[in-house]
Amino acid sequence: MKNPNSNSADVNKIKAVIYGQDYQIKGRASVDQLRMVAMLVDHKMKEIGEANPRLDLNRVAVLAAVNVADEYLKLRQEYEDLLRILEQAQQLGGGEQE
Amino acid sequence: MKNPNSNSADVNKIKAVIYGQDYQIKGRASVDQLRMVAMLVDHKMKEIGEANPRLDLNRVAVLAAVNVADEYLKLRQEYEDLLRILEQAQQLGGGEQE
Numbered sequence: 001m002k003n004p005n006s007n008s009a010d011v012n013k014i015k016a017v018i019y020g021q022d023y024q025i026k027g028r029a030s031v032d033q034l035r036m037v038a039m040l041v042d043h044k045m046k047e048i049g050e051a052n053p054r055l056d057l058n059r060v061a062v063l064a065a066v067n068v069a070d071e072y073l074k075l076r077q078e079y080e081d082l083l084r085i086l087e088q089a090q091q092l093g094g095g096e097q098e
Numbered sequence: 099m100k101n102p103n104s105n106s107a108d109v110n111k112i113k114a115v116i117y118g119q120d121y122q123i124k125g126r127a128s129v130d131q132l133r134m135v136a137m138l139v140d141h142k143m144k145e146i147g148e149a150n151p152r153l154d155l156n157r158v159a160v161l162a163a164v165n166v167a168d169e170y171l172k173l174r175q176e177y178e179d180l181l182r183i184l185e186q187a188q189q190l191g192g193g194e195q196e
Binding site for chain 2: 018019021023025027029033034036037038040041044045056057058059061062063064065066068069070071072073074075076078079082083085086089090
């Protein structure tokens with residue numbers, strides 16, 4: 001899929017501050033999407049760091065990754081459920097493809 | 099939603115090794131789901147760490163979180179698209195709810 005925000009090389013780069021550290025984030029996603037990704041991770045790390053002030057930086061980061069991965073897997077389950085519902089709806093709705 | 103793998107307090111705990119460090123992961127998800135989450139993060143960190151051997155541990159972890167967050171946001175977009183398709187299919191399929 002082409003993205004209207006992609007540059008010619010199809011890779012975008014942004015600079016972002018995540019939990020007080022500078023990062024360069026690269027990816028095929030749009031600049032807006034990359035910014036959202038950085039904000040999401042920064043937000044998660046702050047949440048975890050505030051709840052556990054004694055935690056090492058790297059453990060905060062790993063737990064942020066765990067947190068996002070958990071939401072990712074839940075969403076993937078819901079996505080698959082929805083796909084199944086849609087397939088059933090299509091089978092019921094119309095058998096006129098042939 | 100109740101999960102058949104949940105314990106009485108509705109919070110499960112697992113011990114997991116992520117990128118060589120011990121973690122206790124807690125969550126409302128099933129034990130299997132928590133294990134998958136830990137494996138996903140461990141896998142991402144190894145992938146990033148192998149590709150960038152000089153990277154600090156905490157930067158490997160942050161970039162793993164960024165990576166998973168990127169996939170999460172893409173999936174959320176796809177999920178919303180699918181939801182829209184399903185809503186349209188339902189509107190076309192049956193107007194007999196009233």
